[in-house]
Amino acid sequence: MIEQDTNRFEIGSEKRLAAHQIMAEVMVAMKEKGYDPINQLVGYFLSGDPTYITSHLGARGVIRRMERDELLEVILRDYIDRL
Secondary structure, eight states, rough: OOOOOOOOOOOOOOHHHHHHHHHHHHHHHHHTTTOOOHHHHHHHHHHHOOOSSSSSHHHHHHHTOHHHHHHHHHHHHHHHHHH
């Protein structure tokens, strides 16, 4: 059996800050439009379809400033750090 190394993703503090800003802007836009941000973000992260994110306040473009996997990593790291 061939052993494979586990991929490690490291997000620097600059990208972490960018991810927080992106998520804050997107959350404001979705709440202003009356969407449930959690449901919309889950749809976006699972499918990659940007239409889950409103175009209000340019949120659809904002969320695409960073790759989905990088955003998701920051979210998960923050959650795990708080456990």
